[in-house]
Structure formats: structure tokens, C-alpha cells
Amino acid sequence: MNKLYKSLVYDLQVSLSVLDTTELVNDAIKIHNLDEDGAKLLGGLLTACAYMAGCLKSDKGAVSITVKSGDGSATVSVSGDKDGHIRGYIDGAGNGLKGGVMTVIKDDGLFRPFLGTCELKSCDVSENLMQYFHKSEQIETAVSFGVKMKNGKCVAAGGVVMQLLPGTSEENMDKAENAMQNFINAAEVIESLGADGIIDKYFSKETEKSGVYLTFPAYKCNCSRKKIEGVIMPLGKTELLKIVEEEGCVSVHCHYCNKDYKFKSDDIEKLF
Numbered sequence: 437m438n439k440l441y442k443s444l445v446y447d448l449q450v451s452l453s454v455l456d457t458t459e460l461v462n463d464a465i466k467i468h469n470l471d472e473d474g475a476k477l478l479g480g481l482l483t484a485c486a487y488m489a490g491c492l493k494s495d496k497g498a499v500s501i502t503v504k505s506g507d508g509s510a511t512v513s514v515s516g517d518k519d520g521h522i523r524g525y526i527d528g529a530g531n532g533l534k535g536g537v538m539t540v541i542k543d544d545g546l547f548r549p550f551l552g553t554c555e556l557k558s559c560d561v562s563e564n565l566m567q568y569f570h571k572s573e574q575i576e577t578a579v580s581f582g583v584k585m586k587n588g589k590c591v592a593a594g595g596v597v598m599q600l601l602p603g604t605s606e607e608n609m610d611k612a613e614n615a616m617q618n619f620i621n622a623a624e625v626i627e628s629l630g631a632d633g634i635i636d637k638y639f640s641k642e643t644e645k646s647g648v649y650l651t652f653p654a655y656k657c658n659c660s661r662k663k664i665e666g667v668i669m670p671l672g673k674t675e676l677l678k679i680v681e682e683e684g685c686v687s688v689h690c691h692y693c694n695k696d697y698k699f700k701s702d703d704i705e706k707l708f
């Protein structure tokens with residue numbers, strides 16, 4: 437089961453998140469038929485999204501992260517909501533992503549969504565996310581994520597994030613930095629200890645004050661036939677019936693869950 441632990445540590449000055457997203461990555465592998473490189477790439481971004489969705493405050497909050505390669509040939513996109521429902525897809529990134537831009541759109545019930553972009557520093561999700569928080573949100577963040585694959589399956593995914601709250605003392609910054617050294621190989625630590633084990637082994641004393649908050653992110657698409665109807669209706673009845681005549685039906689594909697929605701002439705008559 438996927439897990440996201442959140443707590444405040446080091447005199448409540450540092451926000452700690454520990455994630456196990458192994459199942460999330462395995463669900464993505466099944467849905468998208470991913471090879472190992474694809475699983476690592478999408479898996480890392482799904483983990484990042486599970487973390488960011490877990491930080492949303494508004495009940496209707498949502499976040500999406502899109503990474504586009506410099507030459508526009510590849511896109512990896514993930515999105516998630518306050519309920520921890522995470523989904524994503526990968527398009528044309530068979531050879532990994534070298535260079536490009538990461539865009540984050542965060543809608544947290546505020547007046548307008550927050551949009552941040554940053555140039556990709558490397559092909560490592562953790563580094564890109566740290567850079568994003570530093571440049572776009574001006575929050576110092578240490579991220580260590582990992583995805584470990586074996587025989588086409590994900591055996592461990594997840595990691596640790598620490599974010600410095602305003603006014604963190606030098607001493608507590610050092611503590612956070614030192615603690616992060618334990619998670620350089622995040623996937624290995626998740627594999628041997630699990631998210632629960634990480635809290636127990638490294639933070640049991642530190643989390644006593646604020647307690648630990650546990651949620652369960654999951655791979656879940658929010659598409660529905662009703663939503664797709666809303667997407668095709670603006671085309672108008674005449675145009676839709678013309679498509680049915682030419683192609684047998686109106687077919688809409690959801691990238692996130694690989695589902696096809698098909699509408700025949702009866703369905704279209706009913707819509708209008």
C-alpha cells in the first residue's frame with residue numbers, strides 16, 4: 437500500500453515527508469505497459485506529485501507537473517488532487533529526458549492557480565524538484581526520491597523530503613542536512629525499511645511533539661463518461677454525427693488511464 441507520512445521535526449522548524457510509492461509505480465507500469473526506463477521516469481514524477489498533492493490545503497486543491505524535453509519530442513505529465521488520487525502518462529520519452537522545462541500548476545483554492553516553471557538541471561526528478569522549490573516557491577527543500585526495478589517490476593519507490601520553514605535555526609538546518617545523508621539511495625532504504633521503518637528508525641523521537649499524519653496516495657484517474665461528454669459536446673451534433681459516419685464512432689482516449697470512450701450515433705442523439 438502506498439503511504440505518505442507527514443510530520444514536523446527539529447523544534448517544529450522542518451517539515452518532513454516520507455513516501456512509499458511502490459504500488460503507485462506498479463499500477464503505472466500495468467496501465468501504460470512501461471519498460472524499466474519509462475517506469476523510473478514516470479515513477480519518479482508520480483512520487484513527486486504524491487508529495488505535492490499531500491501538501492495541498494484546499495479540499496478542491498489539485499496539482500500537475502509536466503516535463504517537456506528541449507526538442508519537444510517527449511512529455512511526461514502527472515497530476516494529483518487533495519484526496520491523493522495520482523495519475524500520469526509518458527509520451528515519446530523512450531530515451532529519457534535530456535534538457536527541457538518543468539512546469540508546475542498548483543490550484544489550492546486561491547484566487548488563481550500558481551504556475552511555476554524551471555529549466556531542467558538534470559534528468560533526476562529529485563534535483564529538478566529541489567530547483568523548482570528554490571526558484572519558484574523560494575522554499576529550501578531537500579528531496580531524495582528513488583525507483584528500484586527488478587525483472588520489469590518496481591520493488592521499491594518513494595523517498596524523503598525535508599522543507600525548511602521560515603526561521604529555521606542554523607542548528608536545525610544542519611540536523612536536516614545530516615539526516616538527509618541517510619537517504620541518498622532512497623529506493624534501497626524504502627526496500628529494506630519501508631516508510632514506517634524510516635519514521636521508526638530515524639525520526640521516532642523527533643516526531644513525538646507534532647505527531648505523524650498518514651495518508652494513502654493511489655493511482656486513480658478522474659475521467660468519466662460524463663466528463664468526456666462535456667468535452668465533445670461543443671463540437672456540435674452535426675459534426676459529431678459526421679465523425680460517426682466517417683469513422684464508425686466518436687472515440688476519445690484518456691492518456692492517464694488508457695481508457696477509450698466510444699460514442700455511436702444513438703449516444704450522440706441522446707446527448708442533444
Ligand SMILES: [Zn+2]
Pocket residue numbers: 657658659660690691692693694695
Ligand atoms: Zn482516465
